[in-house]
Amino acid sequence: MERYREDAIGNLESWGIVVNSFDGLERAYLDHLRKELGHDWxxxxxxxxPAEGDGSAGPVNRGGPSSVSASEVLTWLDACPGGSVVYVCFGSRAVLNQRQMDELAAGLERSGVRFILCARQSSRGGHVAAGDIGEVPEDFEAQVAGRGLVIRGWAPQVTILRHRAVGAFLTHCGWNSTLEGLSAGAVMLTWPMGAEQFVNAKLLVDKLGVGIRVGEGSEKIPEAEELARVLAESLRGDLPQRVRAKEISGAAQDAINGGSSDKDLCDFMTCMDEQRRSKIQTF
Structure with a gap:
């Protein structure tokens, strides 16, 4: 807690703050920061x-070991209709316990939807009790053969989300995953696991209107039948959350293509340069 306190104080005392967000997503919160800090920096x-490419570089070749190569993932997705796949991933740290994994697997099986499940097998300080790391049920892959792809280890997440076949993202709501899902225009199915992820889930569902609540950590684990219903519902083309997700995706693209984020970056560099020159003159 002392480390977090020191970080917060350091942020407040800093010359300026640069955040990985954009005006169309968090304008009210950015304005609040400026008001509280007493300046516009x-x-x-x-x-x-990562920049979009032709599949030979960038996000495809990032990450660590995986049970399925990126090319195999893309080939599998290419064979799926547009907007027909749910991507399921809980980030690089969170690991499901066995009850969470069992309900998730049963929900995916009963839903009848196409899906990609990224199943981590170990934790680097995740949110599960020691010895309670959920394993994918032994017969699961056989039961969902043809419509489900299980990736053990690292998954090329940005590439998957950008694929035309992906329509929804079941996520732990980490900020990187949140931005990646929003930028891709996916309906966000929220299952936060810890830290600020609960706040991010509230932003997605209550403020932005792009998300549907699924669960919360190990306290609110969705039952398989309800999860199956939500998974199937999330792929509907006329879903209000899908319409809103496309709007947010467009705003994200506009921000970095001559919009607010490009302008903020230029302004930041200008201010940095002015600060550098003023220090040189002072010396």
Missing amino acids: VWAVGPIL
């Missing part, structure tokens, strides 16, 4: 994402 320069 708050710049939103996001979403900061």
Whole structure:
């Protein structure tokens, strides 16, 4: 807690603040920061994402070991209709316990939807009790053969989300995943696991209107039948959250293509240069 306190004080005392967000997403909160700090040196320069490419570089070749190669993932997605796939991933730290995994697997099986499940097998300080790391049920992959792809290890998340076949994202609501899902225009199915993820989930569902609540950590684990219903519902083309998600995606693209984030980045560099020159003159 002392470390977090020191970080917060350091942020407040800093010359300026640069955040990975954009005006169309968090304008009210950015304005609040400026008001509380007493100055306008708050710049939103996001979403900061790997550039889109031809699949031979960038986000495809990032990350660590995986049970499925990026090319296999893309080939699988290419065979799916547009907007027909739910991508399920809980980030690089969170690991499901066995009850969470069992309900998730049962919900995916009963839903009948196409999906990609990124299943982590270990934790670097995640949110599960020691010895309670959920394993994918032994017969699960056989039961969902043809419509489900399980990736153990690292998944090329940005590439998956950008694919035309992906329509929804079941996520732990970490900020990187939140921005990646929003930028891709996916309906966000929220299941926060810890830290600020609960606040991010509230932003997605209550403020932005792009998300549907699924669960909360290990306290609110969705039952398989209800999860199956939500998964199927999330792929509907006329879903209000889908319409709103496309609007937010457009705003994200506009921000980094000559819009607010580009302007904030230029302003930040100008202010930095002015500060540098003033220090030189002082010396």
